[in-house]
Amino acid sequence: xxxxxxxxxxxxxxxxxxHLPCNHSTISGTDYIHWxxxxxxxxxxxxxxxxxSNVNNRMASLAIAEDRKxxxxxxxxxxxxxAAVYYCILISSGPNTGNQFYFGTGTSLTVIP
Amino acid sequence: SAVISQKPSRDICQRGTSLTIQCQVDSQxxxxxxxxxxxxxSLTLIATANQGSEATYESGFVIDKFPISRPNLTFSxxxxxxxxPEDSSIYLCSGRIYEKLFFxxxxxLSVL
Numbered sequence: 001x002x003x004x005x006x007x008x009x010x011x012x013x014x015x016x017x018x019h020l021p022c023n024h025s026t027i028s029g030t031d032y033i034h035w036x037x038x039x040x041x042x043x044x045x046x047x048x049x050x051x052x053s054n055v056n057n058r059m060a061s062l063a064i065a066e067d068r069k070x071x072x073x074x075x076x077x078x079x080x081x082x083a084a085v086y087y088c089i090l091i092s093s094g095p096n097t098g099n100q101f102y103f104g105t106g107t108s109l110t111v112i113p
Numbered sequence: 114s115a116v117i118s119q120k121p122s123r124d125i126c127q128r129g130t131s132l133t134i135q136c137q138v139d140s141q142x143x144x145x146x147x148x149x150x151x152x153x154x155s156l157t158l159i160a161t162a163n164q165g166s167e168a169t170y171e172s173g174f175v176i177d178k179f180p181i182s183r184p185n186l187t188f189s190x191x192x193x194x195x196x197x198p199e200d201s202s203i204y205l206c207s208g209r210i211y212e213k214l215f216f217x218x219x220x221x222l223s224v225l
Contacts (some may be wrong), residue, residue: 014118087156
């Protein structure tokens with residue numbers, strides 16, 4: 001099963017960009033790279049996902065390395081509400097495959113006012 | 114998109130009893146999952162809830178302890194049976210629509 005590795009924690013000043021890295025060296029060709037975040041006392045929520053090309057949405061941007069063995073979640077301007085644990089996981093694109101996706105330890109992001 | 118309603122949000126139970134956690138999705142999802150999360154730690158997958166058939170359990174989790182039902186594409190239950198203090202944790206359900214996962218808000222279980 002493909003696994004991901006992330007730094008345990010990161011800090012950012014409010015209003016500054018944040019780059020959260022993720023390594024997934026065993027990624028397969030059908031795996032999408034997903035990012036979820038978990039606010040305190042809540043279930044994880046979807047942030048963004050991509051396959052090969054960089055992706056942007058209203059929450060964040062996802063930069064994917066050319067060899068797909070790493071990716072970076074970019075929060076363009078961190079706010080206090082972005083303080084959360086961010087998880088990078090791989091999910092197979094097949095409808096009935098990739099059941100075995102795992103949440104790693106995630107990165108706990110602290111935003112400093 | 115999907116919204117998952119999970120209940121109860123929290124409960125305090127006595128040793129030896131059982132608790133059933135329910136998850137209702139507002140749309141049909143292809144797959145549903147149950148996770149356990151210890152405080153300050155990541156999510157551990159318990160099992161995949163299969164519609165109309167027995168759930169698929171991960172290593173370390175067994176049906177007798179965590180029976181799961183999924184009678185249709187929008188509903189699933191997880192029962193924590195014969196509870197002990199070691200079962201105190203947060204339990205989360207999730208549903209998958211295409212590549213996205215959607216999560217319930219979790220059930221915080223304390224066993225005395």
